[in-house]
Each structure stands twice: as structure tokens, then as C-alpha cells.
Amino acid sequence: MTTARLVGALLVGVLLAAPFMPLGVSREYTIHVLVQIFIWSFIGGAWSLMGRFGLTSLGHGAFLGIGAYTTTLLWNFYGLTPWLGVLVAVLITAVFAVVVAYPCSRFQVVGHYFGLVTLAVGEVIRLLIVAERDWTGGSLGVTVKPAGQDSLLAIQFADKRVFYYGALVLWLVGLYIWVRVDRSMARSAMEAIGEDETAAASVGIHVTRFKIGITVLSAVLTAIGGVAYAQYISYVNPDTLAGIGVSLRIVFAVVLGGMYSLLGPTVGTALTIALAEYLRILFGLKFIGMAETIYGFLLIVFIIFLPAGIYGSVRDLLRRRSSAVAAPARTTA
Amino acid sequence: MIDPLFLAEAAINGLLLGGVLALLALGLNLIFGVIDIVWIAYVDLVMICMYAVYFIVQVYGYPIWLGGLASVALGALLGIGVHLLIISPILSSAPVNQLLATGGLLFFLQSFATFLWTTDHRSVRLTLPRLEILDMPISVARLIAFALAVLVMLGLYLFLTRTYIGTAIRAVSQDREAMSLMGANPQRVYVVTSAVGGAIAGVAAALLIIQYAVHPFFGAAFGPITFMICVLGGLGNMVGAFVASFIMSEVIAISGVIWSTEMGYVIAFVVFIVMIFARPGGILARRT
Numbered sequence: 001m002t003t004a005r006l007v008g009a010l011l012v013g014v015l016l017a018a019p020f021m022p023l024g025v026s027r028e029y030t031i032h033v034l035v036q037i038f039i040w041s042f043i044g045g046a047w048s049l050m051g052r053f054g055l056t057s058l059g060h061g062a063f064l065g066i067g068a069y070t071t072t073l074l075w076n077f078y079g080l081t082p083w084l085g086v087l088v089a090v091l092i093t094a095v096f097a098v099v100v101a102y103p104c105s106r107f108q109v110v111g112h113y114f115g116l117v118t119l120a121v122g123e124v125i126r127l128l129i130v131a132e133r134d135w136t137g138g139s140l141g142v143t144v145k146p147a148g149q150d151s152l153l154a155i156q157f158a159d160k161r162v163f164y165y166g167a168l169v170l171w172l173v174g175l176y177i178w179v180r181v182d183r184s185m186a187r188s189a190m191e192a193i194g195e196d197e198t199a200a201a202s203v204g205i206h207v208t209r210f211k212i213g214i215t216v217l218s219a220v221l222t223a224i225g226g227v228a229y230a231q232y233i234s235y236v237n238p239d240t241l242a243g244i245g246v247s248l249r250i251v252f253a254v255v256l257g258g259m260y261s262l263l264g265p266t267v268g269t270a271l272t273i274a275l276a277e278y279l280r281i282l283f284g285l286k287f288i289g290m291a292e293t294i295y296g297f298l299l300i301v302f303i304i305f306l307p308a309g310i311y312g313s314v315r316d317l318l319r320r321r322s323s324a325v326a327a328p329a330r331t332t333a
Numbered sequence: 334m335i336d337p338l339f340l341a342e343a344a345i346n347g348l349l350l351g352g353v354l355a356l357l358a359l360g361l362n363l364i365f366g367v368i369d370i371v372w373i374a375y376v377d378l379v380m381i382c383m384y385a386v387y388f389i390v391q392v393y394g395y396p397i398w399l400g401g402l403a404s405v406a407l408g409a410l411l412g413i414g415v416h417l418l419i420i421s422p423i424l425s426s427a428p429v430n431q432l433l434a435t436g437g438l439l440f441f442l443q444s445f446a447t448f449l450w451t452t453d454h455r456s457v458r459l460t461l462p463r464l465e466i467l468d469m470p471i472s473v474a475r476l477i478a479f480a481l482a483v484l485v486m487l488g489l490y491l492f493l494t495r496t497y498i499g500t501a502i503r504a505v506s507q508d509r510e511a512m513s514l515m516g517a518n519p520q521r522v523y524v525v526t527s528a529v530g531g532a533i534a535g536v537a538a539a540l541l542i543i544q545y546a547v548h549p550f551f552g553a554a555f556g557p558i559t560f561m562i563c564v565l566g567g568l569g570n571m572v573g574a575f576v577a578s579f580i581m582s583e584v585i586a587i588s589g590v591i592w593s594t595e596m597g598y599v600i601a602f603v604v605f606i607v608m609i610f611a612r613p614g615g616i617l618a619r620r621t
């Protein structure tokens with residue numbers, strides 16, 4: 001445990017110093033990629049709060065979209081600072097999450113059903129954004145109105161390093177919440193529910209309450225992630241922040257990394273973003289669609305050959321090796 | 334106030350669309366009922382078959398029935414391919430992995446279609462007469478699609494009830510373990526089911542391309558509504574899916590006329606949530 005803490009402290013130290021490393025011209029780009037990794041890891045972690053208990057949501061894009069569009073539209077039309085906008089976004093997301101989660105948990109919509117229902121939820125929010133094109137800009141998206149200069153009130157800064165530290169803090173808060181949930185009573189209750197709902201209910205676990213609670217927490221954190229991403233990119237678009245595409249990307253990153261471990265979502269997100277960036281640079285504007293094709297192909301291959309995710313597979317490998325070392329020791333003793 | 338004639342026209346169009354949606358829902362349901370996996374990319378297979386019909390008919394100039402047959406054959410082959418290459422290695426994996434693998438296929442097909450054929454909308458132009466009933470224009474293409482969809486559904490019903498392999502398919506969907514204890518080979522049943530499910534996608538493609546233009550994101554447009562229909566009818570419940578498709582297509586068609594197409598889908602979703610509240614196990618589920 002102490003070595004793990006030491007490694008953790010070292011990692012945070014390196015990340016704190018990272019923006020000042022002499023990387024020359026590629027510094028801006030490196031920071032840009034890292035900010036994205038922090039924000040999407042935070043969102044992936046929020047997803048895994050539900051996903052690890054068998055609530056496989058394929059519609060987290062809905063919460064992202066609600067969060068990002070609420071703050072952006074409030075700022076653009078009413079000049080409401082995103083700091084207050086995010087509170088409104090959290091409130092709307094929470095209500096929306098309850099509306100979806102209540103029938104699902106009350107009537108035992110689980111497994112594939114839950115996946116399909118949430119997938120439809122994500123797509124419907126995308127369509128709603130497209131349909132309300134008069135103020136959302138439809139499928140063209142909308143730009144966050146520039147404040148003119150660096151402004152803490154508008155969360156707009158010219159220097160990417162500000163966003164870097166903001167995203168880093170966000171990511172650490174996400175990890176902290178993950179650990180808190182991991183060590184709480186709720187975790188045992190949710191695991192019992194994930195195993196067998198009826199059995200869990202029979203020992204006095206309030207199934208509906210726990211399910212709605214974890215869904216709302218996950219949804220709200222996802223919405224905050226959506227706000228952070230919108231503020232950083234200062235542009236929102238229904239295809240990048242709602243719908244099937246982004247929802248599946250979140251799930252893929254988490255499952256690739258491993259959803260049962262603290263750093264699994266981060267590892268998965270870092271890898272998928274690195275892959276997407278590499279393919280984007282490799283193909284550029286030639287062969288439109290090719291990068292995504294390879295992405296989809298690799299997704300299938302990874303799922304077939306690494307079912308436990310990268311983090312999980314590596315851990316299994318290490319465990320097997322350590323037990324292989326320990327086994328002969330036991331026989332000699 | 335909207336002219337009642339418009340609403341009646343929308344209702345008829347909804348009914349005709351419902352036939353094709355029912356076909357899609359039945360294909361997806363059949364696969365889910367037997368293999369216990371939802372193909373997220375099901376409607377994207379339809380999209381690929383639609384491109385096939387487009388190229389055969391519009392580019393190479395062959396007759397439409399030939400394009401339709403080719404589409405059915407291609408659909409069956411794609412179904413077998415999906416099962417053998419993607420589903421069969423992950424049959425025992427966690428549900429999230431199974432959903433994601435077919436989700437990956439969705440990404441793959443969507444972007445490969447973008448790469449090969451760009452995002453242009455392409456349609457097959459047939460010169461069909463337009464019927465007028467009580468001053469309402471009725472598209473003959475839609476009538477034909479509806480009639481064929483109903484015929485294929487009847488055929489599917491006969492296949493499942495009157496043939497040996499059809500009976501085996503129903504048996505597996507009822508109790509997988511008992512079937513293997515009886516000495517049946519589930520793998521063979523799985524492949525046949527995937528082929529039939531794929532062939533239904535091929536039929537649906539041929540029926541859709543005469544009404545709608547095809548583009549790489551066609552699957553994203555029709556997929557969610559198909560999933561909602563399947564859940565509303567009760568996954569694996571064929572009759573439920575059939576009824577649900579007509580409810581949903583009417584909601585979409587009528588609210589599409591009153592507001593907009595996108596709003597139609599949003600309202601369909603609201604109806605969906607309300608109905609899930611009222612009938613959690615699907616609209617035809619027996620209350621316990």
C-alpha cells in the first residue's frame with residue numbers, strides 16, 4: 001500500500017510539472033491531448049460507477065449533452081456564468097436520470113434491456129438537440145460565446161495550462177469519488193444487487209433506492225465532465241456530445257482499460273485517445289472514414305482477445321506469475 | 334389546426350412504415366431470442382444491403398427483383414459472418430462485452446461505408462404510379478413494401494412452426510440447456526438463426542431502399558427506434574414486437590407531421606417511457 005501511495009504521489013508530481021517541460025513546439029499539442037485524457041477519464045470513471053455493478057449504460061452521451069448544452073446555452077443567451085450554469089445542468093441531469101432510472105430499476109429492466117433503453121435515451125437527446133435548432137444550432141453545433149479576454153467568470157482562458165490544471169483537479173476528484181464509492185456500504189449493496197436482485201431485496205437492500213442513487217451520481221458526474229469539455233473546446237455539437245457514437249466510445253475506453261479498478265478507465269481512455277489522435281494524424285484529410293474504420297475494427301479485436309481489459313489482463317498475468325513464484329516456495333517449506 | 338386529411342395520410346404512411354419496422358424488429362428479436370445477444374449493428378447490416386441494391390439496380394442497371402434477391406443472399410451471408418467471426422468467440426463473455434463487440438461493428442460498418450461511398454445520399458429511382466384514395470396520395474412503393482413485409486413475416490412464422498430446423502430454433506430459445514441435453518447441436522441452430530436474421534435484414538433493405546435514400550448513417554437513424562420497439566414488445570416476444578412496431582410508427586408518423594421528424598422520435602421516446610411504466614415486461618406480457 002505504501003509503495004502504491006509513493007508511486008501515486010510521484011505520478012501526480014510528474015503531472016503537476018508536465019506543462020513546464022521543455023517540449024518545444026509540440027508542448028501545446030501534448031497539453032491539449034492530456035487535457036482531453038483527464039476529462040474523458042473523469043467521464044469514463046463516472047460511467048464505471050454504474051458499469052461495474054452490471055448497469056451497462058450505452059447512453060451516457062445523453063448526460064454529457066444535457067450538461068454541455070445547458071451551461072453553453074445559459075451563457076450564450078443569458079450570460080449566466082458556467083459556475084452557476086453547471087448547478088442548473090446538474091439539477092436537470094439528476095431529474096432526467098431519475099426519470100430514466102426509476103422505471104428501469106422498479107421493473108427490473110436489466111442486462112441487454114437496460115443497454116438498449118439507455119442507447120435509445122442517448123439518441124433521443126441527440127435528436128432533441130437537432131430538432132431545437134433555433135437555439136441549439138442543430139447538427140451544426142454552437143460556439144460558446146467568447147468573453148473577449150481571459151475570464152474566470154466565463155471559464156475561458158487563452159493559456160491551455162489553466163485548463164490543464166483544472167482538468168487534472170477534476171480527474172483527481174473523480175478518482176477520489178471512485179475510491180469513496182469503492183469503500184462504502186453502497187458498494188456491497190450494489191454488488192449484491194448486480195449478482196441477484198431478488199436475493200439482495202430479500203436481505204433488506206432497498207434495490208430501487210441504491211440503483212437510482214448510483215445512476216444519479218454517475219449521470220451528474222458525466223454532465224460535469226460534459227461541461228468541462230464544452231468549456232475547454234468552447235464548441236458543442238450533438239454528434240460529439242450526445243448519441244450512440246460518444247456513448248459507445250466512453251464504454252469502450254472503460255472496458256478496454258478495465259472497469260473494476262481505480263485506474264482502469266484512465267488507462268483505457270489514454271489508450272483510445274492516443275489511438276484516435278495517431279490515426280487522425282496518420283490519415284489527415286485523406287481517406288475520410290478510414291481512421292474510424294480501423295478504430296471500429298480494433299475495438300472488435302480487443303473485445304474478443306482481451307475480455308478482461310488491458311488493466312485486468314495485466315493484473316491477472318502478474319497474479320499468475322506471483323502465485324507461480326509462491327507455489328514452489330510453499331512445497332519446499 | 335392541421336387538416337385532418339394530412340393526419341389521415343400520416344396515419345396511413347405510419348401503418349405502411351410499421352410493416353417494415355416490424356420486419357426489422359422481428360429479425361433482431363429472433364437473434365436475441367435464440368442467441369441471447371443483441372446485435373447493435375443490425376440496422377447497419379441493412380444499410381450495407383441497401384447499398385448493394387443501389388449499386389445493382391441504379392449503377393449496373395439490373396432489374397429491382399434481382400437486386401432484392403441479391404440483398405437477401407448478402408444479408409444471410411453477413412449474418413453468418415457476424416456470428417462466426419464476432420459472436421461465437423464471445424458467447425460466454427460478459428454482456429457488456431457482447432454489446433460492445435457489435436457496437437464496434439457499428440463503428441466499423443458506418444465509417445467503412447463513409448470511406449467507400451462518402452456521405453452522399455443515394456436512392457433507387459423507380460417509376461411507380463401514385464395512387465389517390467379520397468384525395469390522399471398513397472405511395473405505391475410503400476404499399477408494395479408493406480405487402481412484402483407482411484408476406485415475409487408470414488413466411489417466417491411458417492418456417493418457425495412447420496419446419497424441423499424452425500422447431501429446433503424455437504426449442505433453443507425456450508431452454509438452451511435442455512436442448513443440448515437432447516443431443517441437438519446449438520452451434521448449428523445459431524448459424525441458421527443468424528443466417529435467417531441476416532436474410533430478414535436483406536429483405537428489409539430491399540423494401541427500404543425503394544422509399545428512403547441510403548447513407549452511411551442510416552443505421553443510426555433507424556437503429557434506436559428498432560431497439561425501442563423490441564424492448565416495448567418484450568425482447569424475444571415476436572407478437573409483442575409486431576404490435577409495438579405499429580404503435581411506434583404511428584406515433585412517429587403523426588407527430589412528424591404535426592412537429593418535425595426529429596420531434597416525432599422524441600415523442601415516440603416519451604411514449605416508450607410511459608408504456609414501460611405501464612407495462613414493464615412488454616405490451617403483451619402476462620401480469621404475474
